[in-house]
Amino acid sequence: MIPPKAQAQGTQPKATDYVPWRRRCEADLRSFTDADSIRFWGISHQVDGVAKPIFNYRFEHTLAAVKLGHWLCPQVGADLDVVECALWLHDCRKKLKDPMTKDTHAMDASAEVVDILRGTDFPQGKIAAVRHAIEHHVGLRLTKSLSPIETACVWDCDKLSKLGAASLIHFGCISGAFQPITTEDILVRGEAWLELCKGIVASMNTSPGKAEAGRRLAFLRAHYQQLNHEWREPMEASSDYPLKSPVS
Ligand SMILES: [Fe+2]
Numbered sequence: 001m002i003p004p005k006a007q008a009q010g011t012q013p014k015a016t017d018y019v020p021w022r023r024r025c026e027a028d029l030r031s032f033t034d035a036d037s038i039r040f041w042g043i044s045h046q047v048d049g050v051a052k053p054i055f056n057y058r059f060e061h062t063l064a065a066v067k068l069g070h071w072l073c074p075q076v077g078a079d080l081d082v083v084e085c086a087l088w089l090h091d092c093r094k095k096l097k098d099p100m101t102k103d104t105h106a107m108d109a110s111a112e113v114v115d116i117l118r119g120t121d122f123p124q125g126k127i128a129a130v131r132h133a134i135e136h137h138v139g140l141r142l143t144k145s146l147s148p149i150e151t152a153c154v155w156d157c158d159k160l161s162k163l164g165a166a167s168l169i170h171f172g173c174i175s176g177a178f179q180p181i182t183t184e185d186i187l188v189r190g191e192a193w194l195e196l197c198k199g200i201v202a203s204m205n206t207s208p209g210k211a212e213a214g215r216r217l218a219f220l221r222a223h224y225q226q227l228n229h230e231w232r233e234p235m236e237a238s239s240d241y242p243l244k245s246p247v248s
Pocket residue numbers: 090091094105137138
């Protein structure tokens with residue numbers, strides 16, 4: 001892609017004319033999701049004269065998925081440029097809204113990729129692979145494995161980010177934006193989520209992803225088991241939790 005400065009001057013672009021693509025992706029995501037978070041919550045914090053969201057769920061979830069991409073790609077030989085770029089942008093136009101509204105966020109995000117990456121140093125030849133991965137990242141269950149490996153990795157990283165310790169922080173912090181919430185509500189929702197997680201683990205495309213999903217689900221089970229003890233059976237002693245036990 002020709003950067004705007006070189007295009008305007010009719011000169012050959014220099015490396016310094018290009019914006020680093022990671023910086024552009026992060027900035028675009030931050031801008032859109034901060035604004036959407038403030039819209040949805042209806043309140044914000046003032047930090048140095050700037051309105052900041054109470055909690056930007058979408059950005060934090062995306063950051064977790066990007067971290068997972070760096071972990072997974074080298075293990076399966078996937079192109080990190082494609083996977084990381086797709087992860088940064090996979091939910092880039094997804095709004096916090098009524099779940100009954102028709103969900104087109106994967107196609108909406110894919111349609112933005114070329115514009116967001118314009119003038120950056122992202123390899124043009126990899127854009128189609130980024131869009132393919134974004135368009136196939138939705139759903140909590142798969143009936144067959146995804147390909148190519150980059151698309152498979154994006155699905156796995158997106159779903160892994162919904163399992164484990166960070167996911168508990170993310171779900172806990174956003175829950176109150178949708179409805180009034182109590183500890184009992186969190187426990188009921190968490191236990192229901194554990195059932196859906198079985199399908200996520202079974203659907204993982206990659207071997208490292210499936211193994212990590214199993215470990216994270218074991219952790220989530222232990223977490224909600226402990227919460228159940230503390231909240232519903234306060235006279236019982238806590239259990240020892242063997243986090244390394246196999247997960248079915
Ligand atoms: Fe998504």
